[in-house]
Amino acid sequence: MEKDIIKQIILNQQEFISKVELLPRKLSMEKNANYVFVGIRRAGKTYMLYQHIQQLLRQGHDKQEILFINFEDERITDIRKEELHLIVECYKEMFACDPIIFLDEIQNVEGWEHFARRLADEKRQVFITGSNAHMLSREIASTLGGRYLMQEVYPFSFPEYLEYHHITLDAHWQLAPVRADVVRLFEGYFYNGGLPESFGYADKRAWLTSLYQKILYSDIVIRNNVRNEQSLRLLVRKLADSVLQPMAVKRLQNILQGDGSKVTRETISSYLGYLHDAYLIFSLSNFNDSIPQREGTKKHYFYDNGILNLFLFQPETKLLENLVAIQLYKQYGEALFYYNKNVEVDFVIPDAGLAIQVSYALRDEQTRGREINALISLSRFMEIKTALIISKDQEETIEQDGLKIKVVPIWKWLVP
Known part of the structure; x- marks a missing residue:
């Protein structure tokens, strides 16, 4: 040199x-x-x-x-x-x-x-x-x-995104004209994510695609000497498509083999580790499972909505839950779980007594009942101090069976 x-x-x-x-x-x-x-x-x-x-x-x-x-x-x-x-x-x-x-x-x-x-x-x-x-x-x-x-260091939070766009919030911002600006700007943040360099590009999808290719090739394939790049790429697509669902390594193996990829469970576990190391994905365990079961079946999320959105068709439901997961993981880290035993709750933080469901809309009675009843059922055997349903744009307070549940739009929940 x-x-x-x-x-x-x-x-x-x-x-x-x-x-x-x-x-x-x-x-x-x-x-x-x-x-x-x-x-x-x-x-x-x-x-x-x-x-x-x-x-x-x-x-x-x-x-x-x-x-x-x-x-x-x-x-x-x-x-x-x-x-x-x-x-x-x-x-x-x-x-x-x-x-x-x-x-x-x-x-x-x-x-x-x-x-x-x-x-x-x-x-x-x-x-x-x-x-x-x-x-x-x-x-x-x-x-x-x-x-x-x-x-x-994480991508920009929504408040940082607003600051980038010269939006300043005071204590009364929800009653001021700036509220409309917050809701409008949230759409871009929701679909394109918070990686700050992308903000200046008209074609954000092209920039995000280029970044994803750089991460995959330089930070994963080259660094870890991955020989089966096709299976790795397929795994990322499958993780994006199943972002709402707990996935066991065996299940991922079956999915990839169904598409013609001959990979072992050990290889998939290694690939998941590489994706974690490159800060492409993070994973949550089931709070109900034993330690070995927690390691085997997890929910996987992406560190940025913009990169996740590269792989999705009709992405709104998955982007909503992914964005909630990012915010909670930043705040609680390894203390954040999902819960799945007889009842499914998207996110639980037992130490904080916090339980959260994510639902794009509660206008359908069946969906509304499912989300509410899941939180009520969980409250019967776990202390819940705060119960939330995070939606795209609905807001109300529900009191049922002794549990108070706040429904809050995500753009409001993201702003302290």
């Missing part, structure tokens, strides 16, 4: 970052701590680094203190872990001060965690991003030795 290339990259980034325009996101970091930011591609991890750098500059730091390397820069894509020390070495040959180090998409370099550990041991301040959940694994966490705080 030529030093002149690294030095040019450092200089270019110092000039670029100080001038880049961005929409500030909520970013709370402990002083003097080192961070690893992970999440799906294009969720905004790099711009979080830019935002922090601009905060440092406003606080009086000089741009020469910034050492920023993007490991997807084609000039250094072949850098090896044995050469990573050249980054700091090149910086020290250019500047006399100690750098604040930003390493973007460093997971492309195998063994990166040893370099990151050494930087922390040298008491340097370091910020890292990556698009692979393996960066949160026990193995890497052990290597880093507690020197870094881990933080997941």
Whole structure:
């Protein structure tokens, strides 16, 4: 690796970052701590680094203190872990001060965690991003030795999406004309998702398709040496189509074999792990099941509605539940479950006493009765402090059999 290339990259980034325009996101970091930011591609991890750098500059730091390397820069894509020390070495040959180090998409370099550990041991301040959940694994966490705080970055929330479109909400926004703007803008967010780079494109579907192909090929097929790419692609389509339903690995195997794909259960389990690691999907367990059963049958959701919508026909019902799942998973993580034993409830958070059904509309009496009765049945053997039915646009309060159920439109529920 030529030093002149690294030095040019450092200089270019110092000039670029100080001038880049961005929409500030909520970013709370402990002083003097080192961070690893992970999440799906294009969720905004790099711009979080830019935002922090601009905060440092406003606080009086000089741009020469910034050492920023993007490991997807084609000039250094072949850098090896044995050469990573050249980054700091090149910086020290250019500047006399100690750098604040930003390493973007460093997971492309195998063994990166040893370099990151050494930087922390040298008491340097370091910020890292990556698009692979393996960066949160026990193995890497052990290597880093507690020197870094881990933080997941999600696509834009609906409030962030509104802020991007210059919509400011006050305490009385539901009574003001801005309410109509919220409902109108929600449609775009609902169908196209919250990946911020897509907002500026007229043909959002084409951009999302390109991103999906990049994730599938670069972050999954190449990184994991997947030989049966056709089966992997088919699995993603089947997961999208069954986003409302619990799916056992055996069931997925039968579906794929029915379409002519000869894959084992072990291969499907591996593929699901790869999809998780690339932040394409996340999964929920059945709260009622034993631990082995929880691992075998899960509900699978996509991290972004826009990517999910690439695979759907008449997508509204699935997009609605997927969007609710994203919001709840961001808030509750592994404490979020679905419930399925004699009664089906879409989401339960036992620790919070929260139970949620998702229904696009409650105008059909059969649908209405099914959703209400499921929550009432669950309340008889699980303490429910809050029962919700999240709809597309209906709102009311239902009191039945001692249970108070609030029906709330999703665009309202998403806004705090």
